[in-house]
Amino acid sequence: MLDLVIDARSASLGNGFHVRRILPYRLRRMLGPFIFMDHAGPVHIAPENRASMDVLPHPHIGLSTVSYLFDGQVTHRDSLGVQQVIRPGEVNWMTAGRGIAHSERFEDPAMLAGGQLEMIQTWVALPEAAEEQAPTFENYQPEQLPIFTDTGVWMRLIAGAAFGENNQVKTHSPLFYVHVVLEPGARFGLPTHYPERGAYVAKGEVEVNGRTYGVGQLLVFTQGVDPVIVAREASTLLLLGGEPLGERFIWWNFVSSSRERIEQAKADWQAGRIPLPPNDNQTFVPLPEDRTRPAGSGGNPPPGALS
Template sequence: MLDLIIDARPADLGNGFGVRRILPYRLKRMLGPFIFLDHAGPVHVAPEQMPALDVLPHPHIGLSTVSYLFGGQVMHRDSLGVEQVIRPGEVNWMTAGSGIAHSERFEDPAALAGGALEMVQSWVALPEADEENAPSFANYQPHELPVFTDAGVWMRLIAGDAFGLRNEVKTHSPLFYLHVVLQPGARFGLPRGYPERGAYVAKGSVEVNGRAYTAGQLLVFTPGIDPVLVAREASTLMLLGGEPLGERYIWWNFVSSRRERIEQAKADWQAGRIALPPTDNAEFVPLPSDRSRPASSSPPPQPLS
């Protein structure tokens, strides 16, 4: 029933802002089109310390970044001139395509009002035919994202198609992405019709076939199996998956079906050919000194767990 259990690993965004990194993983580089998954927070800091969490302008190609918050707020700025505050329950969907730079800043003291900053960011790889599309950005408000409730279950469709729910979030390949909250004892399954499916336990713990799984674990399920997840306590899950896109290379913030395209992106950022956000261009993240070649998304054979 379970192909793999991935434990989140600690990672540093480079400014002391620690996150839990789930994807990519050495035995599972991608889950459907999802090639990256980070869980940041909850972070409790004084207002004067918030600027230390800022993520300076940095580039992307060949993917869509998807930001979703549980708490706090973040200011997004990008090369297109977009300035957008994202708050809990909203979705920021930025498609990098041929190349974009953006920043994420924590500049409003009200960002932590009423609680801590906590967010999940994923990257969705693009089909080969869309990798060089013009970059774009969209913010989706909570009323645009359908919610389903049942006894002990609350669920929001972030993107894609699942359980008969759809929304207007623009995607480029078949996928599903859900925020699910379960009360103790509640039972929940996974959307059918997708060859790759997983459940990330963001908070609490769940049970599958009598075995417990806790916060920080991504459960990757066998295709064709319909598992039942039972909440052992109040729990928050992120369900994700979809159709695989084939091999992808990933290096730093760049994703592509072609290794040479990533090498070109490195040179473009180094030479300043990827524009900075027009209202946030005084500083940026330099190209890392690591000269390693892009890693393939094709993993070695996966052991059953």
Template sequence: MLDIVIEARKASLAPGMDVRRILPFRLRRMVGPFIFMDHAGPVDVAPEQTHNMDVLPHPHIGLSTVSYLFGGQVTHRDSLGVEQIIRPGEVNWMTAGSGIAHSERFEDPSALAGGNLEMIQTWVALPEKDEESTPAFTNYKPEQLPVYTDNGIWMRLIAGDAYGLRNDVKTHSPLFYLHVVLEPGARINLPTEHTERGIYVAKGSIEVSGRTYTVGQMLVFNKNAEPTIVARTPATLMLLGGEPLGERFIWWNFVSSRKERIEQAKADWKEGRIILPPNDNQEFVPLPEDKSKPAGGPAPQALS
């Protein structure tokens, strides 16, 4: 059974950088362990405006950020000293754990030419036992991510397990995350291994149970549903979900099972106890003014 349809909301991160924000949603804050999802682009800005799109160093706790590009490229730098350019088909998986800061910069104007930049950013909440784990970062290349093809169907497993596919992307709880491309008329069913499952329409349109859904909509299904997805046009989908972790609080870029941990993270960032990236430490995003409780809070500092 279809549980809810989430309509993406517009969020402006910088001049020329508007995103579709899907999660969290007031009526559905998580899908499995996924607690945040942004769809950025296609972005088309003048070369002289590229620097305005940079996401300055900012902190995270209690989650993993997952960056996946359809086009363009982004340079990631973090507290661990990692400097990594992410390109289409790769996965940047950064586990914040006890605390990390990172930046994402757009340093190649040609990567933005003609609206080439398009990316999906998600956050995966960590199980309680891993919320204070040591921060880590890994870049996975396309050849490490299995691809399946069938009549009119192409899919890449980004993380987890689904449809009999597995890879070595390190996760902390049962989940699945797939990039799926369908030709018109192609049909697939949602994987049945996981309790909570969602379909995000990134491009094109699909039909489920006689209704049509288009770009910017996420369909969330309960465990017993076995929907058939039919592509009405060429369609690009992100399929994701997994096992629920329980209640999580989210405030700005901080996620935790404990409200008091959110408060500690605020103080740690304000007092400089979360280290800036050593190769990008001349500027940073200050802590927003706190006008709400940890369950809400200011908008997350995406891209991630």
């Protein structure tokens, strides 16, 4: 029933800011099209530390970044000229395509006063036909995202299709991404028609087939089974997966079906051919020292950070 359990590892984004990194993992590079997953927080940000947590402008190719907040607020700026305040319950879907740069800054007055931040960020690899499309950014409000409730269960469909629901979030391949909140004793399952499926425990503790799992664990399920997830206490899950896309290479913030394309992206960033956000262009993240070849489905994990 359970194919694999992935325990999140601590990853540093610099300046003392650590996240739980779930994907990629050495035994599981992707889950459906999802190639990267970080869980940041919950963390209380002291006012004097707020600026050090800002994520300076940096590039992406070949993927969509998906930012989803439980708490706090982040300001997104990108090279398309978009400036968007990201709030809890929204879906912020940036498709890099052939190349985009963006920043994420913590400018909310509540954050400046020492507020709390908690967010999940995933990267969704693009099908080969979409890897070189023009970059885009879309913000979807909570009212655009279907909610399902039942005894002890609250569910929001973040993206894709699941449990007979779909929404307006534009995706590029078949997938599901669901936020689930369970009361103690509640029982829940997974969509059955996707070949790759997982459940990440963001809060609480759940039981599957007599064994318990807690915060920071991604449960990857065998294709074709219909697992029953039982909440041992109040719990929050992220369900995700979909159709696999085939091998992808990942290095820093770049994803591609081609090693050569990643090398080109490195050169483009160094040469300034990927524009900076016009309203956040005074600083940027330089290309890291290249100590490894691009990693594919059997290679090394990326040296990259929260997008």
